[in-house]
Amino acid sequence: MNTDFSRVFINGEWRKGSSSTSMTNSNPYNGEELVSIQAASKEDLDEAYKAAESAQKEWAKELPQNKRAVLEKAAHVMEENKEVILEWLMKESGSTFMKASSEFQASMNILKESTTYPYRMEGKILPSQTAGKENRVYRGPLGVIGIISPWNFPFHLAIRSIAPAIATGNAVVLKPATDTPVTGGLIFASIFEAAGLPKGLLNVVVGKGSEIGDDIVTHPTPRLISFTGSTEVGRHIGELAGKHLKKTALELGGNNAFIVLDDADIDQAVDSALFGKFYHQGQICMSVNRIFIHKAIYDEFAEKFIEKAKKLKFGNPTEKDANVGPLINRGQVDRILKDIEASVDQGAKLMLGGKANSNVLEPTVLTHVKNDMAIAENEIFGPVAALIPFESDEEAIEMANAYPYGLSGAVHSSNIEHGTNVAHQIHTGMIHVNDQSVNDEPHMPFGGEKDSGLGRFNGEWVLEEFTTLKWLSVQHTPRNYGPFINNLK
Template sequence: MKTDFSKVYINGEWRDGSSDQMMGNTNPFTGEDLIATKAANKDDLDAAYKAAAEAQIEWAKELPQNKRAILEKTVEVMQENKQLIIDWLVKEAGSTVIKATVEFGAALDVVKQSTAYPFQMEGKILPSQQAGKENRIYRNPIGVIGVISPWNFPFHLAMRSIAPALATGNGVVVKPATDTPITGGLIFASIFEAAGLPKGLLNVVVGRGSEIGDDIVTHPVPRMISFTGSTEVGMHIGELAGGRLKKTALELGGNNVFVVLDDADIDQAVDSALFGKFYHQGQICMAINRIFVHKDKYDEFAELFIQRAGKLKYGNPAEQDTNVGPLINRKQVDRILEDLEESVKQGAEIRLGGNADGNVLEPTVVTNVTNEMPLAVNEIFGPVAILIPFEDDDDAAEMANALPYGLSGAVHSSNLEHGAAFAHRIHTGMIHVNDQPVNDESHVPFGGEKNSGLGRFNGEWILEEFTTLKWISLQHQRGDYGPFINQLKE
């Protein structure tokens, strides 16, 4: 498996991009320059899409067992290079070793799940209203899919689109986030190349959004765009794609709620909240944004939560026992600190943390927060926990649904049916009872409602996203066209 990631990957070849710009790549914890890549420009993007379109024609005809064999070999390549992948996630994405290891496993599960898809391209034969007619429905690949990967879980979230797209007979062009060009892009070229994927089917273009960002969507070749990232960018992509009648699968931002009802087990709820808030520094679309606690349980929850959060180890992500590593860049740190400062001005109280050293923001806990403060209204995407009291279930549900997001969530209750009944009231694509919101299983539908996205990833549901249906009818006997034709024969 190739480990020099200084070039882009187009039509089965590693080559310099044609842009005048270089793409830097920096370790978010140490500030070390990792690698520089000459960026791709519009000409490179055009070559990548055309290569994918040409290769996809034969790939769509490939026998399902041969597609499956490539994916099975991909699993082997990933397992053989597990430590390399984890090391890159740590130094490029700022992942802790704990998070990088879990992310690798999640991506591996996606590929394993995808090995079944070539044999799930099922069609149907339907009855007809016409005598002697047979209706056949075929499930076909879309053609070429453009994948725009994020920087927070770059390896898993990119693979979540790449592997199913290839498994269902599509060609792929990947544009990774500028902060993670390797773990969100170039490393896949190396993996699938080693697995024997035919030339041209997977292409990776590393380039700046200002140079090729819109073009990866508007280029005439791709029939679908798969994007994971912020709601603002996702809306822009949706507008560009919609104007050209392209399909989209958009997994966008979340302002996820964690609700502690009046009958919750506080010890269990605290543990769940710590994981759901501080895992990967809170840089997860599914991470907790707002913690709602019933007024009668608020003080008890807050004290125990603050006590345990204070024991989280933060700093160097390469150390095995680090819980909270760096944010991806200083811009993210400053954005969060600005919202923290403004919320404090409005009456919020910092009970733990609140300081940053470089890109490392201390685990922070804030109380006396209202649902209208910046830390509640905006997606935090960092290690800052806010605690908001509520009066009763109606109050909590109203606050939870007040904002235009609906990705994930969690609710805690000692009565599972009470928890489930409350979960039904929340307008979200996913919600978990007596757990935390960072859940993703490769066979279960994943996606959001409202401003949190469109479509569903994983399992049989990704087949609906990455394939299209074609109706072919067969008239087994001469058709009867009634008076329209009969009068011509008189």
């Protein structure tokens, strides 16, 4: 597998981008320069889309066993190069070893699920209201899919779209986030090149959003744009795509609620909340953002939660027992520190952390938080826990639904029906009883409601997103067109 990631990948060739811009990729923990890449220009992007369009026509006709064989080989290449992938995730995205390892496994799971798609391109034969007619429905690929991958779970959230797209007969042009051009983009060119994917089917263009960001959406070739990232950017992509009548699969921001009811197992809820809040420094769209605790158990929960949070190891993500690594860049750190300061000014109490060393923000806990404070109103995307008290189920539900996001969530109760009843009333695409909000399984529908996005990934649901249907009818016997024709005789 090629590990020189200083070039873009277009039509099966590694080459320098033709933009005048050079992009430097740095380690967010120590600032070390990892690679410098000559960025792709609009002309490069156009060439990538044209190569994809040309290659896709033959790929769509490829036998299912041959499509599956390429995906299976890609899984083999990934397994052979696991250590290389983990190292890049740690040094490029600030992933801890634990997070990088689980991200690799999640990516392998989605790739293995995708190997089944070539045999799941099912059609139907349906009855007709016209005598002698047969109705057929065929499922086929969309054509070319444009993918824009994020920096937080770059490897998994890129392959989540790449593998299903290729498996269903599409070609791909991928633009990774500028903070993670390797683990969110170029590393896949290397993997699928080694797996024998025909040239032109996967193209990776590394470039500034300001230079090619809009063009990847508005270019006439792609029929669907798959984007994972912020709601603000997703809304802009949706507007551009809608203007050009393109489909979108958008997985956007979240302000996820974690509700601890008065009958919850407190110890279980504390462990669950710690994982859902601090895993990957809280830089996950599904991360716990607001922790609502019933007043009757608030003090006990807060004491136990803070005591365990103190034990989280933070710092160098390459140390295998590290729990919390660096944020992706200093801008994220400064943004969060401002929200902490604003919330303390509003009456919240800083009980743990609140300090940063370079891009490493200490695990932080705020108590006596209200739902309208900055740390609750905004998506934190960092290792800061906001503990919010409530007095009744109705109040918790109202606060959970107060903001225009609906991605994931969690409810804790020792009574399953009690917890399930509350969970049903949270307006969200995904929610988990007696667990935390960070869950993703390759065969389950992944996606949000409201400002958290459009569409669903994984399983049969991504199959619906990345394919299209054609109605073809066959008139087996001459059709009687009634008076329209009979009057002509």
